Amino acid sequence: xxxxxxxxxxxxxxxxxxxxxxxxxxxxxxxxxxxxxxxxxxxxxxxxxxxxxxxxxxxxxxxxxxxxxxxxxxxxxxxxxxxxxxxxxxxxxxxxxxxxxxxxxxxxxxxxxxxxxxxxxxxxxxxxxxxxxxxxxxxxxxxxxxxxxxxxxxxxxxxxxxxxxxxxxxxxxxxxxxxxxxxxxxxxxxxxxxxxxxxxxxxxxxxxxxxxxxxxxxxxxxxxxxxxxxxxxxxxxxxxxxxxxxxxxxxxxxxxxxxxxxxxxx
Numbered sequence: 219x220x221x222x223x224x225x226x227x228x229x230x231x232x233x234x235x236x237x238x239x240x241x242x243x244x245x246x247x248x249x250x251x252x253x254x255x256x257x258x259x260x261x262x263x264x265x266x267x268x269x270x271x272x273x274x275x276x277x278x279x280x281x282x283x284x285x286x287x288x289x290x291x292x293x294x295x296x297x298x299x300x301x302x303x304x305x306x307x308x309x310x311x312x313x314x315x316x317x318x319x320x321x322x323x324x325x326x327x328x329x330x331x332x333x334x335x336x337x338x339x340x341x342x343x344x345x346x347x348x349x350x351x352x353x354x355x356x357x358x359x360x361x362x363x364x365x366x367x368x369x370x371x372x373x374x375x376x377x378x379x380x381x382x383x384x385x386x387x388x389x390x391x392x393x394x395x396x397x398x399x400x401x402x403x404x405x406x407x408x409x410x411x412x413x414x415x416x417x418x419x420x421x422x423x424x425x426x427x428x429x430x431x432x433x434x435x436x437x438x439x440x441x442x443x444x445x446x447x448x449x450x451x452x453x454x455x456x457x458x459x460x461x462x463x464x465x466x467x468x469x470x471x472x473x474x475x476x477x478x479x480x481x482x483x484x
Contacts (some may be wrong), residue, residue, distance in 0.1 A: 244427045248318045255325035262332055275336035276407030283406045291459055292396065292413050295452050299420045310426025319423035320415075327414030334364045334394065335401045335410055343402075353402070357464050361394030385450075392453035399460030403467050 266272055273282065310316065339360045346352030365387045372383040397410050 252322045255329045259328045275340045278406050296416050309424050312426045315426050323418040324415045327411045331411045357398040361391050364394040365391035389453040392457040396456030396460035399463035403463045
């Protein structure tokens with residue numbers, strides 16, 4: 219657990235470098251954040267690959283995926299969000315913004331899923347595999363870390379109001395449990411990465427930059443309309459769905475190192 223916390227803290231600290239170098243121009247902020255996250259993703263994938271654990275953390279090829287259809291519920295949620303967003307504010311005609319934000323949310327999703335649902339969840343499941351409810355505890359703990367990581371939006375240089383950040387911490391935890399259950403049941407992290415990116419893109423990429431300064435930190439959040447406690451119901455459903463998937467998960471899918479993998483670990 220301590221190692222998992224250190225990994226998340228290290229990621230949060232590295233991302234705060236943005237507060238020093240980002241400019242007031244929203245496009246420069248977006249580009250910088252994208253490049254930084256892409257570099258962190260490449261570095262982490264390289265380290266995991268060196269340990270021989272790419273498949274163990276969910277970076278599997280499609281033949282190894284299991285029951286991908288289980289993603290129907292989160293996909294339906296994003297489709298509903300898209301419809302409501304388009305009905306409310308439409309879609310921006312700013313092609314540059316659409317391209318930059320698509321790249322940005324992809325690497326936001328890639329990095330967060332790689333760290334939380336990949337490395338951290340793997341470490342916790344493997345460490346607690348002998349416990350009766352070890353997998354459930356690992357899902358809850360990793361999701362709690364995922365939720366807590368969003369505190370940086372208001373703390374440590376973040377400028378988002380706490381009234382928006384605290385609900386975000388709550389629904390990030392709920393989403394984390396749902397997505398963790400899906401990752402463990404489907405044996406792939408790729409679908410989680412794509413869904414995470416699509417979820418963020420609906421709220422930020424489709425509407426375009428606001429008249430006010432939109433920073434890279436703001437892009438790393440979910441739409442304000444989704445930040446209120448009144449919007450928690452879909453995330454509670456996803457939370458319950460994830461717990462059901464974890465409880466019904468077959469033990470053979472335990473993310474343990476392959477017998478052919480190198481002896482050294484992460």
